[in-house]
Amino acid sequence: MKKLTDKERAVYEWQLDVAGFGGEEGQEKLKNASVLVSRCGGLGSVVAYELAAAGVGKLILAHGGNVKESDLNRQLLMTDDWLGKPRIESVERRLKELNPRLEIMAVNDNINEDNAKALVSEADVIVDAAPLFKERFLMNREAVAQNKVLVDCAMYELEAQITTIIPGETPCLACLYPKEPVAWKRRFPVFGAVSGTVACMGAMEAIKVISGLGEPLKNRLFSMDLRDMTFAVTNIKRNPSCKICG
Amino acid sequence: MMQINVKYFAQIKSKAGKSSDTLEIDNGMTLHECIKQLGEKSDASINELLFDSSGNYLDTLVLVLNGEQVRYSDNPEMNNNDELMIMSPIAGG
Numbered sequence A: 001m002k003k004l005t006d007k008e009r010a011v012y013e014w015q016l017d018v019a020g021f022g023g024e025e026g027q028e029k030l031k032n033a034s035v036l037v038s039r040c041g042g043l044g045s046v047v048a049y050e051l052a053a054a055g056v057g058k059l060i061l062a063h064g065g066n067v068k069e070s071d072l073n074r075q076l077l078m079t080d081d082w083l084g085k086p087r088i089e090s091v092e093r094r095l096k097e098l099n100p101r102l103e104i105m106a107v108n109d110n111i112n113e114d115n116a117k118a119l120v121s122e123a124d125v126i127v128d129a130a131p132l133f134k135e136r137f138l139m140n141r142e143a144v145a146q147n148k149v150l151v152d153c154a155m156y157e158l159e160a161q162i163t164t165i166i167p168g169e170t171p172c173l174a175c176l177y178p179k180e181p182v183a184w185k186r187r188f189p190v191f192g193a194v195s196g197t198v199a200c201m202g203a204m205e206a207i208k209v210i211s212g213l214g215e216p217l218k219n220r221l222f223s224m225d226l227r228d229m230t231f232a233v234t235n236i237k238r239n240p241s242c243k244i245c246g
Numbered sequence B: 001m002m003q004i005n006v007k008y009f010a011q012i013k014s015k016a017g018k019s020s021d022t023l024e025i026d027n028g029m030t031l032h033e034c035i036k037q038l039g040e041k042s043d044a045s046i047n048e049l050l051f052d053s054s055g056n057y058l059d060t061l062v063l064v065l066n067g068e069q070v071r072y073s074d075n076p077e078m079n080n081n082d083e084l085m086i087m088s089p090i091a092g093g
Ligand SMILES: [Zn+2]
Pocket: A171, A172, A173, A174, A175, A176, A239, A242, A243, A244, A245, A246
């Protein structure tokens, strides 16, 4: 277990006093932890930024393609001066500006059948922020197989939802959606402030799981509609005939 | 007759063009009958998110009855003033 440096004690001073976090011991847990975030778009950018800020030691980040203009309303690790250049480089550069101590494993690709198993094996916790259900189901399958916690975040328009999947204890993504959704489209309406809201919750869930702080969102699906500020917590349950975790 | 209060979440809300609806159903009806009637009532606008072209339930939605997830296959009997939330699957991006 790597110990905190004086610099880190200074940087994380404000959060070391959070009740239940465990002070320096909690911070050392973050320092020695690794989190996989895929992708680093509207959701994943903010998840990664908050985890970098909180002092998670290593981030495994997967995001393919080059920065496009239409990324810039929500993908907060992409910048205008990086248009046409690889997104993952922009992600790495921006995170290092904030936290040069951060170790980054940058993958210039999205999660796919060839890399899912290896990338999940690098991480203690996975935050699923991918736009395609194919990628989400792959991460879910590997998280369950490797007994890793997966924080599942999603958004649409002014709505968002989140749950924390703990294999063997909670439903997995395939319990929630036994069949691959038919109507999901790659491009959908959303504001960056919506993806950012649920992304901060996702980062907090990862911090809680790693440090033992608080109570993770187990067996509960939190949903919100920022249009009228309605929030709901739904009790969810495992599917005994789930093909992945049943 | 019983009244069911229906709430929509995400795409199904966009398709329905409203965030909530009320449905009048016969006493003793089950979840299956309730959802079928909801699809028929909506002039097929949300029907395509509920059933495939052969009329089979798609099973890609999270169904929430009075704050608790219910599975379509469990097919519980509905009660007057039940609140049924139908949540479309959503992702990141
Ligand atoms: Zn499952």
